[in-house]
């Protein structure tokens with residue numbers, strides 16, 4: 001009886017030890033899935049949870065400074081996952097599978113013709129509602145024709161955004177990034193202090 005118990009105890013111990021090893025295996029820890037997921041017809045699915053990624057910055061090209069003809073009069077909130085920020089800071093390139101999200105946010109109800117309003121902190125621009133989302137994805141094989149990055153737009157309008165998007169033509173997106181920021185991995189790092197100045201978090 002005692003021997004039987006001992007065998008059972010040892011057996012249970014072995015199984016739990018094995019499962020601990022499996023769960024903490026370094027291979028499992030290193031394998032990260034890219035948030036770029038595609039349908040069978042090649043359309044990308046709208047990324048989720050990106051507002052909890054690292055916030056890189058918010059360029060703003062308001063109507064008041066663009067003759068009321070701004071293509072994107074909203075803030076451009078730019079997000080990327082932390083491991084990809086870390087990799088860029090070390091190597092100057094983003095890992096394969098990196099997704100960068102640019103979500104547009106309107107300026108809060110303007111009270112002046114230039115789109116601004118006055119608040120306790122002063123006259124200026126304050127953040128209104130979300131109003132669109134553009135995405136870039138690094139995948140050197142899939143997007144070999146556009147310098148290794150694919151560009152997608154899930155709509156330029158209030159929530160909800162499109163659930164899926166086809167890759168945008170090079171003339172609409174990638175062309176401008178290739179012409180201007182090919183040297184910084186197709187990304188306008190000069191506008192994002194975390195990537196530009198490398199001062200850390």
Ligand code: HEC
Nearest residue numbers: 059076100102134135136151152153172173176186187188
């Ligand atoms: C005429 C040039 C131009 C075109 C065309 C263009 N972009 Fe960009 N893009 C920029 C500039 C400049 C920035 C950074 C400053 C800003 O957001 O205003 C940027 C930033 C981005 C970012 C944030 C990451 C980064 O590269 O800095 C994404 C994502 C992005 N664009 C996607 C797109 C998509 C998708 C399209 C097509 C629908 C597109 N872009 C078309 C000029 C362009």
